[in-house]
Amino acid sequence: MRWHKAVGRYYDFVKDIIEADKSSNYEMSCLSLPHGTCQGNIIRNVLALRRLGVPQKLLFSLLTSNFHVVSGKERFEDSLEKIVAMGFDPANSKFVKALFSRRIHCLQSSFEAFIGLGFSGDEFVTMVKHCPQCIGLSAESVKKKIEFLVKEMNWSLKAVVSNPAVFGYNLEKRTVPRCNVIKALMTKGLLGSELPPLSPVLVVTGEAFLNKYVIKHDDDKDLVAALMAISPEIVLHRSSYTFL
Known part of the structure; x- marks a missing residue:
């Protein structure tokens, strides 16, 4: 009987979420009801998320398919x-994805690393x-x-924040060679006195x-x-340009 009351309470709670989000098209058929003491944990945790402003549709998605992550x-x-x-x-859905990432401790370590290098919390999240x-x-x-x-x-750090993909590029094979090409062109006065934006130098394809x-x-x-010798990423052919 106690279990039935718990299920009823949980059902009422899920129903409340559905009613609060009239635009929801999710089906109740995929809902699996939790057992035992995790029932209270789920309700408490979802309520905490609601108070933070997590949208109803994201909460309902958790309850219908991934309730174990809030148990x-x-x-x-x-x-x-x-x-x-x-x-x-x-x-934002990224909040939920980050919250239940299996790499939460890895995320925390990365956060501390970026903050220690002068990035703000908002900049880290953006990246x-x-x-x-x-x-x-x-x-x-x-x-x-x-x-x-x-x-x-x-x-600038701002330029890096706008192009976080640069952190995934190989420094020795891509970043440094391309930048050396830019340096060579600037030395010869072929690019003007200002450094080109970061994106067209590093983010674009070879x-x-x-x-x-x-x-x-x-x-x-x-x-x-000379430029080809600086950046082995690209190879000059007689009739066309190809890439390694």
């Missing part, structure tokens, strides 16, 4: 505290939203790339980079040869 207590509270501290927006691969990067790797991009190349910074100087074969 804990200590782990849930610890994860919630960390994600809130990082600045994730509760109204993770656009490039989840930022999670799991070692502090040493991030620091090495930041020192090169910001201190040596003089791009073909786009070659077209923009090498092929345009095709009238100077010696220069092209």
